[in-house]
Amino acid sequence: MAVSKGLRLSERWFQRGLWLIAIIFAGFLIGLGRLVVGDLPKVEKPISAESFMDPVPLHDARLRLGNDEDALKQNDDALNTAELNTQHAAEATQTEQGSFDNWVATRSATEQSSQNPELVRRTKRLDEVKAAERSLQQKQDALESAHLQLQQARDADQAAEQRVEAAGQVGYEREVRRNELHVFLLRLAITLPLLLLAGLLFVKARKSSQWPFVWGFIFFALFTFFVELVPYLPSYGGYVRYIVGIVLTLAVGNYAIRALRRYLEKQKAEELKPEQERRKDLSYDMAQLRLSKRACPGCERPLDLADPTSNVCVHCGLLVFDTCQQCGTRQTVFTHFCRMCGLAKAARPQASQTTL
Ligand SMILES: [Zn+2]
Numbered sequence: 001m002a003v004s005k006g007l008r009l010s011e012r013w014f015q016r017g018l019w020l021i022a023i024i025f026a027g028f029l030i031g032l033g034r035l036v037v038g039d040l041p042k043v044e045k046p047i048s049a050e051s052f053m054d055p056v057p058l059h060d061a062r063l064r065l066g067n068d069e070d071a072l073k074q075n076d077d078a079l080n081t082a083e084l085n086t087q088h089a090a091e092a093t094q095t096e097q098g099s100f101d102n103w104v105a106t107r108s109a110t111e112q113s114s115q116n117p118e119l120v121r122r123t124k125r126l127d128e129v130k131a132a133e134r135s136l137q138q139k140q141d142a143l144e145s146a147h148l149q150l151q152q153a154r155d156a157d158q159a160a161e162q163r164v165e166a167a168g169q170v171g172y173e174r175e176v177r178r179n180e181l182h183v184f185l186l187r188l189a190i191t192l193p194l195l196l197l198a199g200l201l202f203v204k205a206r207k208s209s210q211w212p213f214v215w216g217f218i219f220f221a222l223f224t225f226f227v228e229l230v231p232y233l234p235s236y237g238g239y240v241r242y243i244v245g246i247v248l249t250l251a252v253g254n255y256a257i258r259a260l261r262r263y264l265e266k267q268k269a270e271e272l273k274p275e276q277e278r279r280k281d282l283s284y285d286m287a288q289l290r291l292s293k294r295a296c297p298g299c300e301r302p303l304d305l306a307d308p309t310s311n312v313c314v315h316c317g318l319l320v321f322d323t324c325q326q327c328g329t330r331q332t333v334f335t336h337f338c339r340m341c342g343l344a345k346a347a348r349p350q351a352s353q354t355t356l
């Protein structure tokens with residue numbers, strides 16, 4: 001593991017800076033990927049439902065429907081006028097009837113003759129007004145019945161239009177699904193190889209000196225596949241997403257399990273080697289890091305650094321402490337200089353240098 005192993009202050013800050021570069025690199029890649037994925041639907045030209053309907057019957061039905069609506073509108077206007085006229089006529093009749101009744105009441109008290117010319121005139125006038133109201137009422141009734149017929153005709157034409165539309169809808173929906181599948185497969189064809197490439201880079205190059213770009217690309221590929229693709233998924237797209245997720249988790253999990261087993265086997269093999277050789281193989285920075293965490297630099301098991309009598313790891317037999325050849329101060333064997341007198345430990349096998 002090359003990442004974050006150095007003990008030098010600047011080195012650690014460089015490592016953090018490189019992680020930041022990995023994230024920024026991923027951010028720019030994601031932005032670019034979003035544009036590319038977002039532009040993909042334009043590959044397919046938009047389809048309209050109408051282009052799947054039989055044009056002649058559709059045109060006919062719509063023409064008839066338009067005429068029906070116009071006729072209904074005219075009928076409505078006429079009916080409104082007729083209703084108003086009938087109402088006025090009814091009011092006129094009522095007024096005439098009232099004045100006639102009053103006249104008859106006052107007259108009957110004084111005159112008895114039934115064949116009075118004034119009575120004939122008034123009766124005739126009342127009959128005329130009533131006849132006018134009846135005629136207007138008949139006109140209104142006729143308009144109302146015409147309204148009903150027009151509504152029925154309109155409903156029939158509407159149903160005819162809907163039948164034509166429904167017949168086209170099947171073909172339209174099939175085309176929409178086909179279109180969706182095409183766009184989805186196109187996106188999958190772009191994002192899935194990215195994911196596979198990211199997997200390959202994870203296995204092969206995540207510890208290389210170019211690791212910030214490798215990790216940036218891995219973040220980008222994961223984000224693009226599992227987040228960016230989501231808004232464009234058709235109904236069954238979730239299956240693809242989750243299945244790929246499951247396969248990926250299985251692959252990474254298996255990889256981690258194998259890595260753990262390899263690590264343990266390597267550690268066991270290491271512990272079988274002669275003590276001096278093991279000490280020589282340990283990297284200087286690695287040894288310092290493990291010691292600072294109170295762990296044996298060799299086997300990584302807990303180590304009591306405070307006990308002045310324990311010089312050797314009781315778990316793996318690695319020599320950890322000894323005394324300076326010049327001043328006799330007790331210290332770890334993993335230092336380059338005596339911390340008391342500064343004696344360079346050139347006689348000791350040099351620990352390998354830090355690797356980035
Ligand atoms: Zn040990």
Ligand SMILES: [Zn+2]
Nearest residue numbers: 324327338341
């Ligand atoms: Zn010394």
